Amino acid sequence: MILALMSSNSFAIDASLHGFFQGNYSLSERSNPDGGDFKWAEERFQLKLDGVEEPFRLFIKTDAYFNHIDKKGDLEVREGYIDYTAKNWDLRIGRQVITWGLGDLLFINDVFPKDYEAFFSGRPLEYLKKGIDAVKLGTYPEAVSLELVVIPFFEPNRFPDSKRFWSYNPMLGIPLEEKEPVTNFKNTEIAMRLYRDISGFDASIYLYRGFFRQPSMRPDNFTMPARLTLFYPRLSVYGASLQGRALNGILSLEAGYYDSRQDRKGTDPVIPNSQTRFLIGYQKQVWEDFTIGLQYYGEYMHDYSEYIRSQPSQIPVARRLYQLTSIRLTQFLMHQNLRLSLFSFYSPSEGDYMLNPEIKYNFSDHLWAALGENIFGGGREGSRLGSLDRNDNLYIQLRYEF
């Protein structure tokens, strides 16, 4: 640890530098579509600079990496923001990670961008979240706390790369054109969260106005497509969540109405219909250092008959209710230096699944390693986890932190 304390007459910045060296390799159990053997293979160095001169704080988290798959290195500013903190409000300006909602790897009111490629290829969990360039205002009156996020620059989710991941894509090979929402006042995304305690429960209300972060694909012609356009339809989300102690554990309830603003009637075959998404979660400590987490998640499609009527014949139809369950088991051993965990997704509506067993050991206060496997399967053609069937991978993460 390097602790720098710079001071002059009336000016004192309290600054610290931390970070890590990391090796992260994920071996494909079957060769990739491009013939490669790794889903991920890189060395990475992260530096976190944290400086405080109250009421301001500067935080910059930068990664430098070398990726062995593309054989190239680069710099990546993961986060970089300035905080201003007043008594009853605060402001954060710059690139930041925001996590809302109660789901464990399931997101309803967390409308911020995700990197699913990182998640499926065995990278550390923090790489699932992408930073956004935004302004966040927090106000904290007695009655209710409020977070307001204004995002001028659209950032889509990242999905598994088609060179490394096998996937279901009936349109593969057709030329693509991607159209992201242009940056202007009208396209500025707004996300708001109001929260407070209600008799021991953490209650939140969420509002979002912006875009789907998963693209929709519009062919120029449904029967003989020659050209595809990827675009991000307009979306609003209205949601709520509640979490607290119940049934000798922690109970989480979350729901959100996904208002598909460009297809409110549900007649456009390429834009998702409006949906209601909901989640019930339960977490319990069964014995010392062993916890179990269960989730049931659903997506209920509105205007289903319009959807069925408008679907082109060659594309598999989605069910009205998509269901997903998850189980997480975590056992700490050896004074919490060894962690054994198992996470699983299983969809009762699709019959597909994902399994992620992992073992993590802290060799010292600075060095840890994790070894795990991502296993996909089941379902039918085009189902979300089942279509990743041939992408099972074995990964290792090794990190020296300082």
Add this chain to the structure above:
Amino acid sequence: MRRFRTQDSGFKIFIICCLLSIFSFLSFDAIALTAEDIVKRSQEAFFYQGKDFKARVMMKLISKGGQERIRELTMLRKNYGDTGGEQKYFIYFFQPADVKDMTFMVYKYPARDDDRWLFIPALNMVRRIAAQDKRSSFVGSDFTYEDVSGRDIEDDRHEIIKEEKLSDKDCYVIKSTPKAGDVDYSYKISWIDKVNYLPLKEEYYDKKGELYKIFTADEMKDIKGFPTVTKRTMKNLQNGHMTEVVFIKVDYNIGIEDSLFSERYLRQPQRKWIE
């Protein structure tokens, strides 16, 4: 006047006699402190001193083979109610590196489960943590959550087994037996200082009646008039693991605001409290 004075002095004597009898009754009561009273005073001295409390805590986890792990944190505590009542804790981690900047908040309630929240900075995420077992290890150390924030007095049957000196200090020796069967020890013997009621030593016996854990208060300091254990050790005799804890920068009655114990400051801890 004289008559009156005589009457007056007689009245005085009467009052003095009354007071004396009250005092003697009080001191008699002090001698007849029950085991519960002693444990309660001990909890007050050990876990509830002051309106609020702050310390930089250095924990050294030492394995049988001598390998050391460090946990460094700032602990802030505020009382809401009397001894044995509700408390709120705010903890900020400095070390080890993989938990740096993590914060942890506990609302402790008597006779029911705590509310616990953890903030994970890498994901900017606040999570509630399931907390059914107060006998769970605190951050992997030999101390449990109860050792950090206190055990409900009603959870045990207490009895005074003797009074004796421990390193020149007069002590009550109390045996506390958990009423419930699902506790990791069958009973605990505590040496409680008769002057300041701090626990100087505790021995935990397992289900077979064998000694398996020993707590010792290794150093005491007087801080703002509050006798405080500034160095303590918990040793597990069965696996050879031990944890040494040193409190530095201890302070009491520093005026911690209620707003500290909120999601806002869990996500963005204030320097003035954590340094």
